Amino acid sequence: MLKTFTLGGIHPPREKLSSGSAITPLPLPERVSIPLSQHIGAPALPLVKKGDRVKVGQLIGEAAGFISANVHSSVSGVVLNVEEAVDASGYARLAVVIRVEGDEWDDRVKQRESPDRYLSAYSREEMLSAIQAAGVVGMGGATFPTRVKLTPPTGSRPEILIVNGAECEPFLTADHRLMVERGRELLIGTRFLMKALGVEQAIIGIENNKPDAIAKMREAVAKHALGIKVCPLKVKYPQGGEKQLIEATTGRHVPSGALPISVGVVVHNVGTVYAAYEAITMHKPLVERVVTVTGKSLARPGNYLCRVGTPVACLIEAAGGLPGDTGKVINGGPMMGKALASTDAVVTKGTSGVLVIPVGEALRKPYRDCIRCTRCVQVCPMGLEPYLLMTLGEYQRTGELERERVMDCIECGACSFACPAYRPLLDVIRLGKSRVGQMIKSRK
Amino acid sequence: MNTLIVSPSPHVHGGDSIERNMYGVLVALLPALFCSVFFFGWGALRVTIAAVASTVLFEYIIQRYLWRQPVAIKDGSAIITGVLLAFNLPSTIPLWLVVLGALVAIGVGKMSFGGLGNNIFNPALVGRVFLLISFPVQMTTWPVPNGFETTDAVTGPTPLVLVKQALRTQKPFAELLPGGEHSLLELGTGSGVAGSLGEISAFALLLGFAYLLLRRVITWHVPVSIFLAIALFSGVLHWSNPAYASPLFHLLSGGVMLGAIFMATDYVTSPMSRRGMWIYGVGIGVLTIVIRNFGAYPEGMSFAILIMNACTPLINKYCKPKRFA
Numbered sequence: 001m002l003k004t005f006t007l008g009g010i011h012p013p014r015e016k017l018s019s020g021s022a023i024t025p026l027p028l029p030e031r032v033s034i035p036l037s038q039h040i041g042a043p044a045l046p047l048v049k050k051g052d053r054v055k056v057g058q059l060i061g062e063a064a065g066f067i068s069a070n071v072h073s074s075v076s077g078v079v080l081n082v083e084e085a086v087d088a089s090g091y092a093r094l095a096v097v098i099r100v101e102g103d104e105w106d107d108r109v110k111q112r113e114s115p116d117r118y119l120s121a122y123s124r125e126e127m128l129s130a131i132q133a134a135g136v137v138g139m140g141g142a143t144f145p146t147r148v149k150l151t152p153p154t155g156s157r158p159e160i161l162i163v164n165g166a167e168c169e170p171f172l173t174a175d176h177r178l179m180v181e182r183g184r185e186l187l188i189g190t191r192f193l194m195k196a197l198g199v200e201q202a203i204i205g206i207e208n209n210k211p212d213a214i215a216k217m218r219e220a221v222a223k224h225a226l227g228i229k230v231c232p233l234k235v236k237y238p239q240g241g242e243k244q245l246i247e248a249t250t251g252r253h254v255p256s257g258a259l260p261i262s263v264g265v266v267v268h269n270v271g272t273v274y275a276a277y278e279a280i281t282m283h284k285p286l287v288e289r290v291v292t293v294t295g296k297s298l299a300r301p302g303n304y305l306c307r308v309g310t311p312v313a314c315l316i317e318a319a320g321g322l323p324g325d326t327g328k329v330i331n332g333g334p335m336m337g338k339a340l341a342s343t344d345a346v347v348t349k350g351t352s353g354v355l356v357i358p359v360g361e362a363l364r365k366p367y368r369d370c371i372r373c374t375r376c377v378q379v380c381p382m383g384l385e386p387y388l389l390m391t392l393g394e395y396q397r398t399g400e401l402e403r404e405r406v407m408d409c410i411e412c413g414a415c416s417f418a419c420p421a422y423r424p425l426l427d428v429i430r431l432g433k434s435r436v437g438q439m440i441k442s443r444k
Numbered sequence: 445m446n447t448l449i450v451s452p453s454p455h456v457h458g459g460d461s462i463e464r465n466m467y468g469v470l471v472a473l474l475p476a477l478f479c480s481v482f483f484f485g486w487g488a489l490r491v492t493i494a495a496v497a498s499t500v501l502f503e504y505i506i507q508r509y510l511w512r513q514p515v516a517i518k519d520g521s522a523i524i525t526g527v528l529l530a531f532n533l534p535s536t537i538p539l540w541l542v543v544l545g546a547l548v549a550i551g552v553g554k555m556s557f558g559g560l561g562n563n564i565f566n567p568a569l570v571g572r573v574f575l576l577i578s579f580p581v582q583m584t585t586w587p588v589p590n591g592f593e594t595t596d597a598v599t600g601p602t603p604l605v606l607v608k609q610a611l612r613t614q615k616p617f618a619e620l621l622p623g624g625e626h627s628l629l630e631l632g633t634g635s636g637v638a639g640s641l642g643e644i645s646a647f648a649l650l651l652g653f654a655y656l657l658l659r660r661v662i663t664w665h666v667p668v669s670i671f672l673a674i675a676l677f678s679g680v681l682h683w684s685n686p687a688y689a690s691p692l693f694h695l696l697s698g699g700v701m702l703g704a705i706f707m708a709t710d711y712v713t714s715p716m717s718r719r720g721m722w723i724y725g726v727g728i729g730v731l732t733i734v735i736r737n738f739g740a741y742p743e744g745m746s747f748a749i750l751i752m753n754a755c756t757p758l759i760n761k762y763c764k765p766k767r768f769a
Contacts, residue, residue: 253768327448330453334454375460377765383765
């Protein structure tokens with residue numbers, strides 16, 4: 001019996017169009033725009049100014065505080081400007097614009113031999129500082145600084161590292177390809193993170209629709225073993241949700257409002273593990289990542305190794321150009337991704353995919369009154385009542401929203417997906433969450 | 445460059461719709477409709493058509509001319525109300541009563557609350573109970589099924605009337621049943637039993653239940669909790685005194701199957717959480733047996749459902765689904 005999480009969940013069409021296409025390096029763009037805020041927390045402080053020459057991997061933004069992350073140049077060339085630019089979030093944020101000239105890397109970034117020797121050569125602290133220096137953040141989309149997640153608060157004791165290879169979003173295959181093509185590196189990276197956390201046990205959770213990835217990771221584990229287990233999971237969305245994945249792989253339940261560390265677990269995405277591997281063995285900062293470019297009307301859906309700051313338009317060009325029937329371009333997957341206002345938006349550390357949706361599927365249908373069919377309650381993986389949260393949100397009954405545990409919502413979108421009356425449940429719930437969030441803040 | 449559409453996630457929809465569910469219910473009602481036409485003849489079809497035509501027409505008129513809003517009759521909910529109302533009527537009922545019942549069902553039961561999704565009570569049951577209380581004679585003149593035979597319909601009591609007869613005389617209930625235990629089979633298949641249109645065949649209704657479950661239009665919780673409550677409660681009574689009818693009789697007679705599968709499971713008027721569904725279902729089952737054995741009416745299903753409909757908001761308030769942690 002395959003493992004999965006218990007409550008709710010949906011089965012959207014998987015649409016993994018690009019699962020068979022190997023990771024291909026994307027040609028360098030003419031210019032990049034590197035946002036200084038690609039992570040949760042304080043934006044990095046710019047270290048360069050107009051006219052500076054930079055190399056690949058050079059620090060251009062310094063972490064501003066504990067919850068922040070370094071930002072490095074992803075190309076070599078000349079800084080054109082440090083300016084406000086609209087990023088994938090839709091907000092204007094400070095970014096370093098660089099004209100690309102050649103591909104000259106910072107001297108310290110090197111492929112080194114026998115990477116596993118760092119396991120013994122590096123102390124825990126050295127690993128943590130290498131990860132911090134490289135500006136590694138959670139690459140599954142949340143972009144939380146990895147260093148912070150690897151330093152659990154005093155008093156808590158991590159026991160298990162979970163590597164998130166669920167990739168439950170339809171269409172996306174970046175993590176899948178990473179596991180198939182870089183299994184060995186991921187395994188070493190996992191052992192690095194185990195050492196950094198001080199845990200003896202790691203579980204790699206992979207949904208069962210990726211048998212080649214499961215086989216590859218098992219093969220790699222068989223060679224290096226030592227406390228690492230590959231756990232195939234029954235396909236169900238949102239398996240990759242942190243709390244859901246922890247339940248599926250360990251049976252532990254993270255309490256409402258608590259972090260995974262409260263049950264002794266830390267979860268990292270496979271992309272993050274790979275970035276940590278490169279940070280430790282190559283001193284390579286997080287300047288490039290695998291991005292799935294996909295969509296039903298796209299000529300060549302694929303997985304591209306792409307420099308941070310590359311305009312989304314370049315990726316779409318590589319995949320065959322923007323189809324004429326395009327209605328939406330999404331940063332991420334169809335369930336949780338953000339719709340882009342323009343293809344000038346750039347790839348950041350958290351961009352796992354670029355999805356092009358035809359106009360016919362991009363428009364929502366007009367919504368109707370709730371018929372109280374209970375679908376939303378049935379599919380909610382957190383055991384909430386989305387229909388009620390939406391109503392309370394509409395009437396701005398913030399106190400009741402909090403009591404109905406609106407803050408537990410992980411915004412997976414299963415409720416809106418399942419609603420036969422096409423109600424925008426998650427839209428209103430998000431507004432409610434932000435109101436409750438403000439209320440909680442004002443209490444302090 | 446073409447302009448892009450920007451909206452919050454999720455960007456895909458599962459494809460379920462109100463129509464898919466409503467027409468699913470209608471398909472599930474078809475076997476029972478065939479059975480009632482087979483057993484009661486054209487009268488059954490006449491009542492059904494009249495009921496559906498009037499519910500749809502009244503909804504259309506109210507939306508179009510009273511509310512001045514887009515007409516949504518094609519969502520199928522008014523058709524269901526029509527069919528269910530017809531299924532709760534005797535096949536020989538005068539048509540003007542059918543039309544009046546439809547007006548009360550749609551006008552009072554549904555549209556006065558704001559239409560689909562906002563009503564507190566099951567509209568078809570509001571219509572039926574209105575007719576039952578206002579026109580008791582016409583509503584309890586049950587024809588004995590004789591199919592398409594041209595002889596005038598013979599009226600007879602529904603087997604439920606025997607329940608209280610047995611209790612009055614304190615005779616074992618089984619002795620009063622014509623044909624004894626054998627007639628339980630007749631209750632299941634329908635031949636020879638007087639009653640409303642849709643109550644005629646438990647098996648046809650169960651077939652519809654299977655279809656609804658298969659297509660995931662409803663979950664099993666409400667019907668099964670009703671069945672269990674009825675079986676247990678009437679079982680205890682029957683075991684303590686054989687003058688009380690047996691559980692199987694209670695399950696197969698009257699409106700239990702129709703009510704449990706098609707009326708109590710009405711989305712709008714039933715609870716939202718699993719635990720709430722159990723409380724609601726058990727409440728309906730217990731109330732039905734109480735009314736059948738100790739109440740003034742021979743049948744209690746309609747009243748039981750309406751009473752539990754009224755409790756649904758309270759149940760929703762106190763019964764929360766199982767939280768993640």
